[in-house]
Amino acid sequence: MERILSHYxxxxxxxxxxxxxxEEKTIRVNSDLFIDSFKKxxxxxxxxxxxxxxxxxxxxxxxxIVRNTTHSGQNKIEAMKILREGLIRIEKIDSKRIxxxxxxxxxxxxxxxxLIGFVIGLIVGFASSMILISMVIGxxxxxxxxxxxCSFIKSEIDEIVATSI
Numbered sequence: 554m555e556r557i558l559s560h561y562x563x564x565x566x567x568x569x570x571x572x573x574x575x576e577e578k579t580i581r582v583n584s585d586l587f588i589d590s591f592k593k594x595x596x597x598x599x600x601x602x603x604x605x606x607x608x609x610x611x612x613x614x615x616x617x618i619v620r621n622t623t624h625s626g627q628n629k630i631e632a633m634k635i636l637r638e639g640l641i642r643i644e645k646i647d648s649k650r651i652x653x654x655x656x657x658x659x660x661x662x663x664x665x666x667x668l669i670g671f672v673i674g675l676i677v678g679f680a681s682s683m684i685l686i687s688m689v690i691g692x693x694x695x696x697x698x699x700x701x702x703c704s705f706i707k708s709e710i711d712e713i714v715a716t717s718i
Contacts, residue, residue, distance in 0.1 A: 569663060572707055573656035577646065578718065584645045591643055591653075594717040602636075602713070612642045636706045637661050641714065653718075657710050662702040670695025 580587050588611070595613055599606045604617040616638040639657035646652055674691020678684060 570658065570660050571656060572659055575652065575654045577650060577652045579650050584648055584651050587651060588643050588645060591717055595641055598713045598717055611644055612640050614640045636709050653714060655710060655714055657706055659703065662699060662706065666695045666699035666702060669698050
């Protein structure tokens with residue numbers, strides 16, 4: 554029923570603490586009906602994702618709360634969920650065109666990657682006596698973990714938006 558005819562514009566923006574993306578689409582149905590349907594679909598996807606969402610005008614803000622449970626294995630799994638908070642905005646350009654903007658905070662990923670790099674650097678430092686080598690390996694592993702996490706978050710949020718269109 555809701556079919557996308559063409560892509561007009563796609564922008565991606567990524568900083569150290571934020572990933573955002575914008576997409577403009579031409580749709581066949583009335584844009585007001587599409588926007589309402591899109592908001593409902595996004596909220597459903599976010600509920601499956603275990604995130605709390607709130608609609609404010611044309612913006613859906615979501616936040617995934619890390620729960621502390623009594624089962625220690627579950628706590629570790631919850632802490633590793635790095636896609637935690639962001640927003641999705643849908644705007645009406647005209648009767649047949651819409652703009653979708655989404656943004657995700659990356660601060661928890663940055664903290665986690667620095668922590669992992671620090672631990673790896675300490676382990677290498679204890680294994681060898683060269684501090685310079687352990688620092689380089691720690692920084693390198695932090696950078697690798699950060700970019701792997703960024704690509705994971707990017708693909709997850711892009712998939713949530715794409716499957717809701």
